[in-house]
Amino acid sequence: MKNSSNKNMNKVFEHLAKIxxxxxxxxxxxxxxxxxxxxxxxxxxxxxxxxxxxxxxxxAEIFVVSKKKNNYTDISVVIYKTNHFSYNE
Amino acid sequence: xTFDKIYLEHYKMVFNLALQYxxxxxxxxxxxxxxxxxxFDNLNSFKKQSSLKTWIYRxxxxxxxxxxxxxxxxxxxxxxxxxxxxxxxxxFQPSNFNHPGIELEQKEACQxxxxxxxxxxxxxxxxxxxxKIEDKSQAETAEIMNLKVKALESLFQRAKNNLEILLxxxx
Numbered sequence: 145m146k147n148s149s150n151k152n153m154n155k156v157f158e159h160l161a162k163i164x165x166x167x168x169x170x171x172x173x174x175x176x177x178x179x180x181x182x183x184x185x186x187x188x189x190x191x192x193x194x195x196x197x198x199x200x201x202x203x204a205e206i207f208v209v210s211k212k213k214n215n216y217t218d219i220s221v222v223i224y225k226t227n228h229f230s231y232n233e
Numbered sequence: 234x235t236f237d238k239i240y241l242e243h244y245k246m247v248f249n250l251a252l253q254y255x256x257x258x259x260x261x262x263x264x265x266x267x268x269x270x271x272x273f274d275n276l277n278s279f280k281k282q283s284s285l286k287t288w289i290y291r292x293x294x295x296x297x298x299x300x301x302x303x304x305x306x307x308x309x310x311x312x313x314x315x316x317x318x319x320x321x322x323x324x325f326q327p328s329n330f331n332h333p334g335i336e337l338e339q340k341e342a343c344q345x346x347x348x349x350x351x352x353x354x355x356x357x358x359x360x361x362x363x364x365k366i367e368d369k370s371q372a373e374t375a376e377i378m379n380l381k382v383k384a385l386e387s388l389f390q391r392a393k394n395n396l397e398i399l400l401x402x403x404x
Contacts, residue, residue, distance in 0.1 A: 149324060152400075153393060154307070156396070159342050160343075162367050163332070163343070164335075165334065166249055168261070172262055173240065173244070175266055180269065183270050183274065
């Protein structure tokens, strides 16, 4: 029983031993080098992350500046009202 | 040693090893590219505790196993989304068996054997591939797998027994 199972497995291993080494396609080197070069340029993930940060910074800046403008108009209104004092004189 | 020289010395070995795991030329080429991108990225951190060849072997094995895991996860999520099943024992089988190293008259028998090998655990699969297909010695295989020779022997014995059970099931 054990002998026959060993024989079967030996056959299986014979099949596996007959598998030949294969030469990959010729353009594999070019594909690999392209991948390596793409890798060494800044990855897309980081480029988009930096772009998002920049956009967020610019919109925050616009928001703050526009708020500041509103404050100035408020003050000018106040100043305008106090100017009545000189008029009465 | 330059990257080009490393590539020229090892690309065939990496491609053929990947081919034994995925039995498909396109997937093996993708794995080979991934391995060499990793080699390029990590060449400076290679600590020479093992030989360069062993290091590349390990990288190729890990990349092949990761590729298979990713494919399994992809298939599993696709199947479970359609049929709402959760089959954790789902094992990789190549969508198209295309192993150019197998001769035509051997193809049917080898396809059956590989279907069984694909069901084995990662370590058992690796031991079988290195010892019986790549024709590595026990000492070389043990070094690549970071095991003691005795541990490798028992791992191979378990792989052999499980392979036999799986092949008998298939009939």
